[in-house]
Amino acid sequence: MTYQAPQEDLYAVPGGEASPLLIARNVTKYYGAMPGCLDVGFDIWPGEILGIVGESGSGKSTLLGCLSGRFVPTSGEILFDRADGGGLTDIVNLPEPARRRLMRTAWGLVHQNPRDGLRMGISAGGNIGERLMAAGERSYGRVRGAAEDWMDRVEINRSRIDDRPSVFSGGMQQRLQIARVMVSEPRLVFMDEPTGGLDVSVQARLLDLLRVLVRDTGVAAVVVTHDLAVARHLTDRLMVMKGGRVVEAGLTDQVLDDPQHPYTQILTSAVLMA
Numbered sequence: 001m002t003y004q005a006p007q008e009d010l011y012a013v014p015g016g017e018a019s020p021l022l023i024a025r026n027v028t029k030y031y032g033a034m035p036g037c038l039d040v041g042f043d044i045w046p047g048e049i050l051g052i053v054g055e056s057g058s059g060k061s062t063l064l065g066c067l068s069g070r071f072v073p074t075s076g077e078i079l080f081d082r083a084d085g086g087g088l089t090d091i092v093n094l095p096e097p098a099r100r101r102l103m104r105t106a107w108g109l110v111h112q113n114p115r116d117g118l119r120m121g122i123s124a125g126g127n128i129g130e131r132l133m134a135a136g137e138r139s140y141g142r143v144r145g146a147a148e149d150w151m152d153r154v155e156i157n158r159s160r161i162d163d164r165p166s167v168f169s170g171g172m173q174q175r176l177q178i179a180r181v182m183v184s185e186p187r188l189v190f191m192d193e194p195t196g197g198l199d200v201s202v203q204a205r206l207l208d209l210l211r212v213l214v215r216d217t218g219v220a221a222v223v224v225t226h227d228l229a230v231a232r233h234l235t236d237r238l239m240v241m242k243g244g245r246v247v248e249a250g251l252t253d254q255v256l257d258d259p260q261h262p263y264t265q266i267l268t269s270a271v272l273m274a
Helices: 060-067 096-104 124-134 140-153 170-182 200-217 228-234 252-257 262-273
Strands: 022-031 034-044 049-053 075-081 088-090 107-110 188-192 220-225 237-242 245-251
Touching: 022 060, 034 060, 034 075, 034 237, 034 245, 049 060, 049 228, 060 075, 060 188, 060 220, 096 107, 107 170, 124 140, 124 170, 140 170, 170 200, 200 228, 220 228, 228 252, 237 252, 237 262, 245 252, 245 262
Parallel strands: 049 220, 049 237, 107 188, 188 220
Antiparallel strands: 022 034, 022 075, 075 088, 237 245
C-alpha cells in the first residue's frame, strides 16, 4: 500500500492566519521524459518556515526552482499573494520583467554557494545596497545606512563595509548574502542548502541567526536541505520528497520523531546511527 501524505498536513493553517502567502497545486516538472517533481501541492503561510528534505535526486531542488521562478513547471499552478491589493498572482505565467521585479522586492533567494548570490567584484556594502537600489531607493545616505545596519544584524563588523566579499570567509560570505537578500524586506525567501559546505560550528551560528531574522522580520521561508538536523532546528513544517513526489508532510517534530513513511523512517534512522 502506498502512503499518501494527509491533505491537512500539506495545507495546514498555522496560527490561524487568514490566507496563505503562496499556493502550489499539482506542480509537475519534466526534463524530457524524466520527471523532476510530480504533482506537488501545499500552502505557505506568512511567517512560517517550510522545509523540503530528501536525498540527491529526490526532486527538492527542482521544486524549489519551480517555486522561485527559475524553472517553468510542465504543469500545475503557483499563486502568490502580492499584498498590494492585486490579489493572487499567477507566478507560472508571469512576464519576465514582472518576475525580475518580484525577485528584487517581495522575494529573495539564498544560494548554497554564496558566490552565486553575491557580486565578488564590488564591496560588501555595495552588494547590500545594490539590491536596495534595484527596489527603488535612490538616496546614497539611506542605502549606506541600511547596509551598515544589516551588516550589524548578520554579525559582520560594519568597518568592513568597503571590503570585497572575496576576502571574507565562507560563513561571512553566506551572512553577507543573507543581508543582501533581506535588506529589501522580502515577504518570502527561498533557501537552497543555506548551511551547505560550512563547518559545524559555523552552521550552528548561522542557523541561530536565521531563526532570529525570521522571528524579527516575519518573513516566510522555504528551505531545501538534505540535513535533518538543519530541518529540525530551522523549520516549522516539513515535506519529505522521494522520486519527485512528497511522501510525507507535517509539523517538523512530528515527521522526524514519528515518521510514517518507510523512506522517512530510513532517513531518520540513518541520522540516529551516524
